[in-house]
Amino acid sequence: MSARGIGAILSVAALTALASPTNAHAAAIACGGGVSTGRVAVNGCISAQRGKEGRVYVREITAYVKARNTGPRAANISYEAFFRVVSGGHWVKLGSGRTYVPAGGTVEATEVGSSTRPCGPVKVEIRVHARADRADWSGWSTAATAQCQT
Template identity: 80%
Template sequence: MNERGEVVRNRLIGSVLSAAALTMLTVPADAHAAAVACGGGVSTGRVAVNGCISAQRGKEGRVYTREITAHVRLRNTGPRTVNVSYEAFFRVVSGGHWVKLGSGRTDVPAGGTVGPTEVGSSTRVCGPVKVEIRVHALAAGGAWSGWSTAATAQCQT
């Protein structure tokens, strides 16, 4: 092989290794992480609010469980940072009552988005039911938003 062929070969190997390294950087560290799905948006002043849900399967002994986690995504369309309070509730759709999962507070930068941020979670024994979360938020100086809901089949495979 001549010198030019060696240079081309080394560049090709370098390109392949670089592409492999970049691919490895984009692979999530936790391969079992649950996907987060967000519901429709509501707003409070200049802050858009989305309630989001994830459901991760688990097992305690012989019993299969599902950890249902409520998240919130906040987007500020205004020209200034806004302090936003939020809270999330959970229920089993077939006649369940709403139970508070958690609450929090954060600053959302001007023109920026925060989240999905975990608000709270509940571990349930798997069953053939649908579960739902709802989230609302209060921007400083504003009123509580309406409810943004998201749902999932509790023990989907």
């Protein structure tokens, strides 16, 4: 199989992952591509739920982390999430946390933090990174959403 064919298969898989909600009780959660640090793989995920405060329509933007431990030993994982408005915004820390992932185990979408924003015709983005004890931080896993789509 050619590199182009492999790339097409991976693109379809990534789009499928972005479209799949992972928690039926929450707003749809879209996850970005995976990144890893050692034996821990991480995905940054985002949801946006529309609401109203008085006369102003708002969007509750929530960042999540999904983690997978592919190693033979349990790992303590630290993670951080940041948020920004894509059109020129700067990154703001939404939250951080720590979790225990058993050997070969997975932690499903865990909320890291959220921000309530007035609706506007802008796109928002989150990024998440993580690390296992004494390991380097992973690269960034990003996910984005239109802030006030219906």
